[in-house]
Amino acid sequence: MQREGGRGRDTGEHDVEPVESVLDELYATPPSDFVARREEHAAAARTDGRKEDARAIHAARRPTPAAWAANLLRRSRPEESRRFLELGQALREAHRTLDAAGLKELSAQRRHIVSALSRQAAQLAREAGHQLSQAAQQEVESTLRAVLADPDAADQWAGGRLAGSLTPPSEFPSDTAPAEPAPRELPRPDTRRRTPADRGRDELAERRRKRREELVRAEQAAEKAARQLADRRAEEADAEASLRRTDEEHDRAREEVSAAERRLGQAHEELDRAERERRKAEERRRAAAGALSRAEREARETAREVDRLAGRVR
Structure with missing residues (x-):
């Protein structure tokens, strides 16, 4: 029976689970269990002769805790x-x-919903x-926030298979630094004299604008560092899991070698015992052969003596 998508086949003994279903299951699996489940599915696909499916499954990246929680939220709260x-x-x-009224209302919804959904993800x-x-x-x-700001990020999250967290684009207003009109967006003629207070306000607005830009850059750098840290932790966890599997395989192989050595020692003992029994049997055979020869010789001599005596009697 041809499987959906034309990849893989049914062996006739069991139904083949589509790769897409396997990946959906994996990305709903807690990160601590991800690698083991991934390898089980990949091994099952290889056993079934579905090499392409096995490669696709094995290529799945373990999600960070945050990415897993976001996937869990997407799947557990579809509406x-x-x-x-x-x-x-x-x-x-x-x-x-540039719908200012609509933007103001939606921005308030954004902050409220992002906070509420992130709490739901933590609860899940x-x-x-x-x-x-x-x-x-x-x-x-x-x-x-990235899902709200970036259509590509929205598509990735909608698929429910994030491996890492997403970052909002820099041009989208941050929740922690609401957008304000730039103090000098377009040059305009100024027909009145600039007072020290005007210049002070302009300087203050410029300093605020620079501080907002620095804050956005710092937030982006912090988020990037957090993603990199999470990726390194996931890689370390994968390496530890691989090391544990290798240690277990090494221990099993060592036990098998020890058992084989014990069996070999027992076989040597059996061989030595058989050799000793063989030598004893050979000695008994030689002794029996010697006794037989002596008995035959005595029988011949006795027979000759009987013949000799019988001749005298006649």
Whole structure:
């Protein structure tokens, strides 16, 4: 039976699980169990002769805790996730059309919903037996802000298979630094005299603008560092899991070698015992052969003596 998508086949003994279903299951699996489950599915695909499926499964990257929580939120709260994606579309449209009233209302919704959904993601993670760190929860919020701001990020999150957290684009207003009109967006003629107070306000506005830019850059750098840290931790966890598997295989091989050595020692003992028994049997055979020869000789001599005596009697 040909499997959906034309990849793989049914052996006739069991139904072949589609790769897409396997990947969906993997990215809903807690990160601590991800590698083991991935290798089980990849091994099953290789056993079935589905090499392409096995490669696709093995290539799946282990999600960070924050990415897993975001995936869990997407799959466990489908209706709320749909409304969140729709909010992102409306918010991006408001930015494109410069609808100030709509933008103000949607921005307030954005901050409220991002906060609420990030708390839901943390709650879902706790219910699954995993407590999110503060840094991981911040990564969830970063991912949700990116989903609102970036259509590509929205598509990635909608698929439910994030391996790492997402970062909002720099041109999208940050929740921590609401957008304000730039003090000198366009040059305009000034028909009145500039007072020291005017210049002071302009300087203050310029300093605020620079501080906002520095804050945005610092937030982006912090989020990037957090993603890199999470990636390194995931790589370390994968390496540790691989080392544990290798240690287990080494221990099993060592036990098998020890058992083989014990069996070899027992076989040598059996061989030595058989050799000793063989030598004893050979000695008994030689002794019996010697006794037989002596008995035959005595029988011949006795027979000759009988013949000799019988001749005298006749």
